[in-house]
Amino acid sequence: MENKNPGFPSKMQGSVMVLGGGIAGMQSALDLADSGFFVYLIEKSPAIGGVMAQLDKTFPTNECAM
Amino acid sequence: MTTKRVAFLKELLKFAGIEPERLHLRWVSAAEGPRFAQSITEFVEKIKKLGPSPLAVKRAA
Amino acid sequence: MSENGFQPKIIAFLCNWCAYAGADLAGVSRLQYPPNTRTVRVLCSASVSPHHVLKAFQKGVDGVFIGG
């Protein structure tokens, strides 16, 4: 992370860093992993899930947000 | 196919002395929660009106 | 067994993709309906054979609901 503008290393890596383990980060990570890439999902708190995990229900179906 | 089969079954039930209304086919799609609840409510009401199945009565006796 | 107190026993054959999903949605929407049905989940209403229905009546159920 030292390099401010990493561009691309000469050797391309088949891996991706996803920063943030909320719903968006998780979805990116899942898609990439399912597409054949190694994913580092980085989350600063001790569990993934982000804010959505705190929600009671989601509309319009009023389903459990878990 | 199911529709055909149900029609046939209804005939068969009639033959066996069971009210054909006791068998009910309803198409409910995945998006039709209210329709499902309504269908069940109506069907239960209908059966309540019909009373216990003759076979059930026989079994109980 | 009085008419009012009669609580029928009903079997519901529900297709996993349609009616079963619809039943789930009814639950998600908290729609209330009578508690008399007992569900047998099937993968398609087409798989409900006459044997199943007849067997149910033979066992003494008061009604059979097929949700396709």
Added chain:
Amino acid sequence: MQKKARYIDPDKCTACGDCAKVCPVDLPNEYDEKLSTRKATYKPYAQAIPGSYLIEKKDIAPCRQACPAHLNVQAYVAMIKVGKFKESVEVILRDAPFPGTLGRVCPHRCEKSCRRLNVDDAIAIRELKRFAADQVDLRELPVPDVTPREERVAIIGSGPSGLTAAYFLALDGYKVKVFEAMPEPGGMLRYGIPEYRLPRTVLDQEIDYIKRLGVEIATNTALGKDITIDDLLDEGYKAVYLAIGAWKPYKLNIHGEDKYENVVGVVDFLKKVHLRETTKVSGKVVVIGGGHSAIDAARVALRLGADDVNIIYRRSREEMLAEKEEVDAALEEGIKIHFQVAPLRISGSNGKLEGIECIRTRLTEPDTTGRRKPIPIVGSEFFIEANLIIPAIGQEPDLTSLSPKDGIEVSKWNLVVVNPATLQTNRPGVFAGGDVITGPATVIEAVEAGKRAAYYIGEYIQGKELPTELGEGEAMGDDWLDIPEDEEKKERVHPPLLEVSKRVNTFDEVNLCIDEEAAKEEASRCLDCGVCCECYQCVEACKAEAINHFDQDQEVKIEVGSIILSPGFDEFDPSIIDTYLYGKHPNVVTSTEFERILSASGPWQGHLVRPSDEKEPKKIAWLQCVGSRDIHHCANGYCSAVCCMYAIKEAVIAKEHSKNGLETTIFFMDMRTYGKDFEKYYDKAKEEGVRFVRCRVHSVSRIPGSDDLEIAYVMEDGIRREERFDMVVLSVGLEPSKSVPELAEKFGIELDNYNFAATSSFKPVETSVPGIQVCGAFQGPKDIPYSVMEASAAACSAACQLAPVRGTRVKEVPKPEERDISGEPPRIGVFVCNCGINIGGVVRVPEVAEYAKSLPNVVYVQENLFSCSQDAQEKLRQVIEENKLNRIVVAACSPRTHEPLFQETLISAGLNKYLFEMTNIRDQDSWVHSNDPDAATEKAKDLVRMAVAKANLLEPLPESEIDIAPSGLVIGGGIAGMVAALGLAEQGYEAHIVEKKDVLGGHARKIRWTWKDEDVQQYLNDLIEKVNNNEKITVHLSSEVKDVSGFIGNFVTTIENDKGERKEIEHGVAIIATGAHSIKPDEYLYGKHPRVYRWHDIDNLIAEKSDIITKKDATAVFIQCVGSREPERPYCSKICCTHSIESAIKLKDINPDMNIFVLYRDIRTYGPREDLYHEARARGVIFVRYSLDRKPVVEANGDDKLKVTVYDPILDSEVSIDADLVNLATAIYPRDHEEIAQMFKVPLNSEKFLVEAHMKLRPVDFATEGVFLCGLVHYPKPIDESIAQAMAAASRAATVLAQKRITTSGVVAYIDENTCVGCQGCLEVCPFGAITYDEEKHVCRVIPALCKGCGGCSATCPSSSVVLRGYTPKQIFAQIDEVLAY
């Protein structure tokens, strides 16, 4: 990257929670928005992933840092708080062997660093330590097991330092012998500190405890007389610790000092008292000095009968080294202290002491050492009579016991010289510590030296290299737990003192112990600065031995080809808006706090109560736009885009929760329900009685004498109203995280004016730095489905860049071998889920579980709070293995959503995944029969019984694999379709675009600008070129889909062009992007008057700079919601508000004097589009609101004029506008896709938009596998969102194609060839072509890879030769049987 230590090994942790049960530290629970508490060892929430516990630590608490011996203050205080006094003492004993002694005599430097001082007063740490020590009889405390060692160590001196060294060396297993010159061990503790401060029983018990560790103490054995260092080393002691203290008094160096018998040094005096050589003192006593021993001597003299005790001290009270409590106690007892008085000479006659001549002093300003020097005041001499004088001005070590032969280096201050790090003297193996190296100091410092010496002596003996210099030592840091702003002030405990009358003639202890209640109360004042206190209770509690307090943060370096940033958002902190009382009144909560209140896993288990009194509220108000659309209290000019919907949802759910008709009111400015199905939800909420009041609330006030709140508001009619509410929920907005600027700096990416990541409409997930993508609320406020779309889009972008190296870094996850259960009788495990209170709140789960035990072959039953949580899965795995279960039944929610999760667990436990049966006692029981718990419970039992009956007959099923065609079909050649096709092609897959028209571009061909004023046509041309040039993309123009067969991985689609030519395309996935259109309305004179336009018509006028808009006094009227949000189309078309306002601004650019009216129902410029709305108003665009029941009226006024009449609710009157043009924002609707939807078996909603698999979490997938959607056919949306969704569809589709082969279900039909009569009935009914007929053998056969398991064949077969595996007739009959078996 910094990987934070968890201190609990996630691989070992079973998430049993035993550690949290014993953790004494209570902290606010962030997950519940601090409405509840959690422990320092915790799991963020029940379903958290990873599902293991972890320990939160901050820097070491300041008290522990301040203690010279680093006693773990926070831990032993915490242990007292929870009533674990023995454990408290054990914590102390980890760092020092003198809990009772230190609890009495320690000068408690720790208390000076206590952060409680910032609130009120320091914790009474010493009193607490003493309390704990007094509760525990050390004689009954077992000593730890020690692994003995052979090596012996000699310790000279049994004071606190010597004994501490002995203690720790003994704990390390060394054989320790302590040599003491005096008759009893304890050194200054025994011979210096008077008994009224330290009862000898306490000291004796502590010394006994040390002896129980095997330490031998030889008393009456003096160094230099009875032993020498050489002797000891010769005898085989591997090391010697010299801890002989400082026993030699300093001289006063005044006349008469040595002339009289009754001038006695303080050490001698106290020693003689203890040895009972002095038992009585009479007459007048003068003590000289201001330290501890001066006060001790004075108070001892008083107790031995002195008539009058005086202390003289050269400086003032502030400089006194004795502790304040001691000085106070001395004064209370009647001792006189003469400050700023120095001794001059001692006089007497005939060898008999008469008194002391003194002189008064004045003090200089503090010198460089901070001390003020006393200067005698000439002429102030006076005389104090004395029968006994005790000089107590300090001591130094008496080193006469050391001989030159010992070869120990001594400093010019008469102190033994040691290496300051290791305490080793110049002579190897000889260490020294305590007063002998420092001069007189405190007990705790002596303890520290003893502890350190013990450590280095051990190292020395073990032959380790010792450091030669005192290291810097790692800074212990000051990152501590924040002190809560509302921390209540609590008075510090004041220990009781013995009455003065009882003190002066006995040696009874003066300071008494506080009682248990006071001690716990005092301990609970602790602020838990370090969070985890390292009491290690969890270590003992953890059966899995998963806890490692020495875990450390790790630096991890990773190499990646691409980066996706999704750090999320912060919630707006409403406490900065004074008038809303947030943080000042408990019943004003944020929306997230309210979510937690509603949640079954929340602070009140889902019971809707308000925080102040935990009573059910009857009236709740929601205030919208708190921290959004607000440039007064904050700089958040944008709309947070999600608050309207979540407020409605919260109101609806709150009403559901409340049994007694809760009143809910939402105060809003514009209701922004612009997303899919949002408007319908809004309508339903209105029907259900949620009240909507259009106004921005200025303030919330307290109602004196109650916990209720008053809201004053002014509606459009201008009348001020006041209303009382039980609770107020602030719908707080979303903000970029505080850490965003730093993050952006680190990655070099650009931010927008609100600090969200800057992106363009055409590259919605790409930052200014190639290879770095963004998604989620980091890019701008947005809801869950759009965050998920962007997430997949970002994945697509990364996957396109890295397509050449796909698969180079992934590894296969090994699966455990499947257990062969053939021949085993069924052993069924039943798991009944409470789903929080979703099930348990209605169905009596314990009763169901108990019932399940009675069912045949059920050998194990368990209840779960959340069966789906990771720890529950882990438990399930263990239970399967431990109990050798071979069939599993779970009664919980829907198998449609959760069956795969449990099946994965079965696989990981080595069971075939089809040995699983799930029954739905939530969606189809507790939720739908919530009014009838008895019936719901009965139903649950029946369902469990049916499931068990089926489970008894379950068999393991095999699965098979088929290849996937590595290509995709995209239907629709608009922007969404093209982007999706490119997304596939750039990832290396073939893509076919089928477009009905003869050109690509779709609806976008008519659009000129995005709302950010980007050129759409240029983008479109570039995109078309890219598509045409991509060799992996085949474009089929003027073509339509005619037929679709096959399934995920293997579709065959027939298309037909305008010439009637047909083509078959094989593809693994399909993406439907057929777009939408805008309606042509038959109202507002559209089509009947030349000056009534819609949408892009006005764009054309603007582009052409038509006379109509450039002429003086030109007047334009925009009418919004034409055909949208009406009964026929109960949805918002989402893009019209932004487009109209953008057009209005463009008109103003061209003709600033133009009159522009926007007639609207709610302005829905969500997200940063709000800036446009703001600008339009600033530039004089007039916004007039109308309602559906009073629509504007448009009338012709000649061919080039129109009259528009509208009711203005603010003016409360009709307004007429003479307009040159009227522009209609007409509804967007999809068409011509119904057949395609049917062919792909994907559903439409009542407005004909395609229905995705999951509204929130699968916004581009369908329940039908392998088929995806994007663009307007999903719902109206602007170009940026269409592009993101198209990329998302490509990403999701690629996850299928990347698998190369697909595993088919084990639930397939099977034909028994022995009984098959070859009638081919099944072949005819199979909709998937999965049955073939063997002409030779005259039997039918199933192709498992094609079979979808519908079972139609099975129901058709006249000879019952076909069974559907997993749903065999036997299994279904068993369920039917059980329906009535009760």
